[in-house]
Amino acid sequence: MNTSKMREPKIIFLTGVLGSGKTTMMDLLLEDxxxxKVCSVTTRKPxxxxxxxxxxxxxxIPEFESLIDDKKMLEYAFVHQxxxxxxxxxxxxxxxxxxKSPVKTIDMVGMDIIEKKDKLSGQYVCIFIDIPEDIMKQRILNRQPDMNKIELQQRLDSAEMERRIAHRLNHCIVVDGSGTIAEVFSHIKLLLKDL
Structure with a gap:
Protein backbone atom coordinates (compact mmCIF):
# COMPACT_ATOMS: atom_id res chain seq x y z
CA MET A 1 0.00 0.00 0.00
CA ASN A 2 1.28 3.43 -0.81
CA THR A 3 -0.04 5.87 1.79
CA SER A 4 1.40 9.37 1.82
CA LYS A 5 2.99 10.11 5.16
CA MET A 6 1.13 12.29 7.64
CA ARG A 7 2.90 15.47 8.74
CA GLU A 8 3.61 14.05 12.20
CA PRO A 9 2.46 10.89 13.95
CA LYS A 10 -1.01 11.11 15.48
CA ILE A 11 -3.16 8.64 17.33
CA ILE A 12 -5.89 7.34 15.01
CA PHE A 13 -9.09 6.15 16.68
CA LEU A 14 -11.38 4.28 14.29
CA THR A 15 -14.96 4.00 15.37
CA GLY A 16 -18.36 3.66 13.81
CA VAL A 17 -21.63 1.83 13.80
CA LEU A 18 -21.76 -1.95 13.79
CA GLY A 19 -20.90 -3.34 10.35
CA SER A 20 -19.31 -0.11 9.11
CA GLY A 21 -15.90 -1.64 8.34
CA LYS A 22 -13.78 -0.33 11.24
CA THR A 23 -11.65 -3.47 11.48
CA THR A 24 -11.23 -3.70 7.71
CA MET A 25 -10.06 -0.06 7.56
CA MET A 26 -7.64 -0.65 10.45
CA ASP A 27 -6.21 -3.74 8.75
CA LEU A 28 -5.65 -1.74 5.55
CA LEU A 29 -3.93 1.09 7.44
CA LEU A 30 -1.67 -1.42 9.18
CA GLU A 31 -0.25 -2.53 5.84
CA ASP A 32 1.69 0.75 5.96
CA LYS A 37 -1.99 -1.40 16.10
CA VAL A 38 -2.85 -0.82 19.74
CA CYS A 39 -5.13 -3.43 21.31
CA SER A 40 -7.75 -2.86 23.98
CA VAL A 41 -7.11 -4.36 27.39
CA THR A 42 -9.91 -6.55 28.76
CA THR A 43 -10.70 -8.84 31.66
CA ARG A 44 -13.03 -11.06 29.64
CA LYS A 45 -11.96 -14.57 28.75
CA PRO A 46 -10.43 -15.06 25.28
CA ILE A 61 -9.53 -8.09 37.15
CA PRO A 62 -6.86 -7.32 39.81
CA GLU A 63 -4.33 -6.56 37.03
CA PHE A 64 -6.80 -4.23 35.31
CA GLU A 65 -7.66 -2.47 38.56
CA SER A 66 -3.94 -2.02 39.21
CA LEU A 67 -3.62 -0.32 35.78
CA ILE A 68 -6.46 2.02 36.81
CA ASP A 69 -4.83 2.78 40.18
CA ASP A 70 -1.49 3.43 38.46
CA LYS A 71 -3.24 5.87 36.06
CA LYS A 72 -2.19 3.85 33.01
CA MET A 73 -5.70 3.72 31.52
CA LEU A 74 -6.71 6.53 29.18
CA GLU A 75 -10.30 5.31 29.23
CA TYR A 76 -12.07 2.24 30.52
CA ALA A 77 -15.52 0.88 31.26
CA PHE A 78 -17.03 -2.09 33.04
CA VAL A 79 -19.20 -3.36 30.19
CA HIS A 80 -22.52 -5.13 30.83
CA GLN A 81 -21.39 -5.75 34.43
CA LYS A 100 4.50 5.57 14.53
CA SER A 101 0.85 6.55 14.40
CA PRO A 102 -1.00 4.20 16.73
CA VAL A 103 -4.32 2.92 15.35
CA LYS A 104 -7.07 1.63 17.60
CA THR A 105 -10.71 0.70 17.14
CA ILE A 106 -12.87 2.09 19.92
CA ASP A 107 -16.52 2.61 20.73
CA MET A 108 -18.05 6.07 20.93
CA VAL A 109 -18.52 5.92 24.70
CA GLY A 110 -14.74 5.46 25.08
CA MET A 111 -14.12 8.23 22.56
CA ASP A 112 -16.41 10.55 24.51
CA ILE A 113 -14.42 9.84 27.70
CA ILE A 114 -11.12 10.53 25.90
CA GLU A 115 -12.29 13.89 24.62
CA LYS A 116 -13.69 14.92 28.02
CA LYS A 117 -10.44 13.99 29.81
CA ASP A 118 -8.37 15.88 27.20
CA LYS A 119 -5.14 14.08 28.17
CA LEU A 120 -3.91 13.76 24.58
CA SER A 121 -3.51 17.47 23.78
CA GLY A 122 -4.89 17.22 20.26
CA GLN A 123 -2.46 14.43 19.31
CA TYR A 124 -5.32 12.35 17.94
CA VAL A 125 -8.10 12.17 15.43
CA CYS A 126 -11.27 10.13 15.60
CA ILE A 127 -12.69 8.78 12.36
CA PHE A 128 -16.31 7.70 12.71
CA ILE A 129 -17.44 5.43 9.88
CA ASP A 130 -21.17 5.68 9.33
CA ILE A 131 -23.48 3.72 7.08
CA PRO A 132 -27.21 4.07 6.40
CA GLU A 133 -29.52 1.97 8.56
CA ASP A 134 -30.60 -0.32 5.70
CA ILE A 135 -26.98 -1.22 4.88
CA MET A 136 -26.24 -1.72 8.58
CA LYS A 137 -29.22 -4.08 8.94
CA GLN A 138 -28.12 -6.07 5.90
CA ARG A 139 -24.52 -6.40 7.14
CA ILE A 140 -25.62 -7.41 10.65
CA LEU A 141 -27.99 -10.06 9.33
CA ASN A 142 -25.35 -11.35 6.90
CA ARG A 143 -23.03 -11.89 9.89
CA GLN A 144 -25.69 -13.15 12.28
CA PRO A 145 -28.71 -14.41 10.30
CA ASP A 146 -30.38 -15.79 13.44
CA MET A 147 -30.40 -12.45 15.31
CA ASN A 148 -33.84 -11.75 16.74
CA LYS A 149 -35.76 -8.51 16.07
CA ILE A 150 -35.30 -7.17 19.61
CA GLU A 151 -31.51 -7.56 19.50
CA LEU A 152 -31.39 -6.05 16.01
CA GLN A 153 -33.40 -3.04 17.20
CA GLN A 154 -31.04 -2.63 20.18
CA ARG A 155 -28.09 -2.51 17.76
CA LEU A 156 -29.85 0.09 15.60
CA ASP A 157 -30.72 2.21 18.66
CA SER A 158 -27.12 1.97 19.84
CA ALA A 159 -25.93 3.16 16.42
CA GLU A 160 -28.17 6.21 16.66
CA MET A 161 -26.67 7.10 20.06
CA GLU A 162 -23.15 6.68 18.61
CA ARG A 163 -24.00 9.02 15.71
CA ARG A 164 -25.15 11.71 18.16
CA ILE A 165 -21.88 11.46 20.11
CA ALA A 166 -19.79 11.53 16.90
CA HIS A 167 -21.41 14.76 15.70
CA ARG A 168 -20.86 16.40 19.10
CA LEU A 169 -17.13 15.63 19.49
CA ASN A 170 -14.52 18.21 18.42
CA HIS A 171 -11.87 15.80 17.13
CA CYS A 172 -14.21 13.45 15.26
CA ILE A 173 -14.52 13.28 11.47
CA VAL A 174 -17.57 11.46 10.13
CA VAL A 175 -16.91 9.36 7.01
CA ASP A 176 -19.56 7.81 4.76
CA GLY A 177 -18.84 4.08 4.86
CA SER A 178 -21.49 3.01 2.35
CA GLY A 179 -19.13 2.94 -0.65
CA THR A 180 -16.79 0.15 -1.65
CA ILE A 181 -13.92 -0.78 0.65
CA ALA A 182 -11.51 0.92 -1.76
CA GLU A 183 -13.58 4.14 -1.86
CA VAL A 184 -13.91 4.40 1.92
CA PHE A 185 -10.23 3.62 2.45
CA SER A 186 -9.20 6.18 -0.16
CA HIS A 187 -11.26 8.83 1.65
CA ILE A 188 -9.66 7.95 5.00
CA LYS A 189 -6.14 8.09 3.49
CA LEU A 190 -6.85 11.57 2.11
CA LEU A 191 -8.09 12.75 5.50
CA LEU A 192 -4.99 11.42 7.26
CA LYS A 193 -2.64 12.95 4.70
CA ASP A 194 -4.01 16.40 5.53
CA LEU A 195 -3.40 16.06 9.28
Missing amino acids: AQFE REGEVSGDHYVFVS IAYYGTRIDRLQDALHRG
Missing part, protein backbone atom coordinates in the same frame (compact mmCIF):
# COMPACT_ATOMS: atom_id res chain seq x y z
CA ALA A 33 4.71 0.77 8.31
CA GLN A 34 3.89 4.25 9.64
CA PHE A 35 0.90 2.80 11.55
CA GLU A 36 0.93 0.49 14.57
CA ARG A 47 -12.77 -16.54 22.69
CA GLU A 48 -11.69 -19.45 20.55
CA GLY A 49 -8.87 -18.37 18.23
CA GLU A 50 -8.15 -15.08 20.02
CA VAL A 51 -4.53 -14.41 20.94
CA SER A 52 -3.51 -11.96 23.67
CA GLY A 53 -1.71 -9.02 22.11
CA ASP A 54 -3.22 -9.67 18.70
CA HIS A 55 -6.96 -9.26 19.29
CA TYR A 56 -6.99 -7.91 22.85
CA VAL A 57 -4.61 -7.89 25.79
CA PHE A 58 -6.24 -10.25 28.29
CA VAL A 59 -5.61 -9.55 31.98
CA SER A 60 -7.19 -10.47 35.31
CA ILE A 82 -19.21 -8.55 33.02
CA ALA A 83 -15.74 -7.32 32.09
CA TYR A 84 -13.50 -4.29 31.95
CA TYR A 85 -12.38 -2.91 28.58
CA GLY A 86 -10.01 0.01 28.10
CA THR A 87 -7.08 1.75 26.44
CA ARG A 88 -3.62 2.03 27.99
CA ILE A 89 -2.22 5.51 27.48
CA ASP A 90 1.40 4.30 27.65
CA ARG A 91 0.88 1.98 24.64
CA LEU A 92 -0.28 4.93 22.54
CA GLN A 93 2.61 7.12 23.73
CA ASP A 94 5.18 4.36 23.12
CA ALA A 95 4.12 4.12 19.47
CA LEU A 96 4.30 7.92 19.08
CA HIS A 97 7.82 7.96 20.57
CA ARG A 98 8.87 5.40 17.95
CA GLY A 99 7.57 7.73 15.22
